[in-house]
Amino acid sequence: MGKDVIVACDFDSKEKTLAFLDKFQGEKPFVKIGMELYYAEGPAIVKEIKARGHKIFLDLKLHDIPTTVKKAMAVLSGLDVDICNLHAAGTSRMMEAALEGLTRPDGTRPLLIAVTQLTSTDEEIMKRDLLIDQPLDKVVMHYAKNAADAGLDGVVCSPLEAGKVHEVCGKQFLTVTPGVRFAGGDVGDQKRVTTPEKAKELGSDYIVVGRPITAAEDPVAAWKRCVAEFCD
Ligand code: C5P
Secondary structure, rough: OOOOEEOOOOOOOOHHHHHHHOOOOOOOOEEEEEEEHHHOOOOHHHHHHHHHOOOOEEEEEOOOOOOHHHHHHHHHHHOOEEEEEEEEEEEOHHHHHHHHHOOOOOOOHHHHHHHHOOOOHHHHHHHHOOOOOOOHHHHHHHHHHHHOOOOOOOEEHHHHHHHHHHHHHOOEEEEEOOOOOOOOOOOOOOOOOEEEHHHHHHOOOOOEOHHHHOOOOOOOHHHHHHHHHOOO
16 A cells, blocks of 8 residues: 555534545545544445445554454454554553454464554653653653564554654654645644644654544545645
8 A cells, every 4th residue: 555645534424424525525534433422323334435446544542451452353353354453552452462363364464553652642741741761762762662572563652753753763654744734824733743844854654633634624635735735
């Protein structure tokens, strides 16, 4: 898979999501289904969007004991999505178990990536709330290395960390980066943000963009602007 823009479809119903995707007419953006939509509509929405021809990143960020995550991943592997994820904070053992669960009997599986530190977390919050006293980029690189060693395909991180992740874990190791805003756009609850153009420069493989597209007056134009800045 090459560089692409993944649209975070953070909606609370199938109706709103399909009305949003209908605006794209012939175009088939790569779609991210997160907790909000999945908890509202369940696996049926994944199947429906897949049947419409979109690639899907199922962003459920699993984090539990290894056995539970392994069994949950085995269920998710039946959904035929392109990318699944979990929290690297769940430990290396949990990541290895997840990979085992996700792998189908024929050896195929969706890509599996790990969330390092959420892009809504900054160093001060990490120190205060999580009692993690190390510099944020050191924590992100450590989690990325754990994910690579466990056999995962990449990480979710800020575009600001993408270049260093590639240095530490190799060029093939994917960096999927939320926290993307157009120049002068509303940052919302995100902390570690850049523009699509800057994310490209920094070496992100995929950018995940939600509100700058979903809340835009013309979402298709906003998506095309992201694609032009990031992919071309
Ligand atoms: O609206 P916005 O562009 O901020 O959406 C970013 C999306 O990426 C959200 O769906 C959020 O859950 C997800 N995400 C994130 N930071 C991570 C992992 C996922 O913002 N580290």
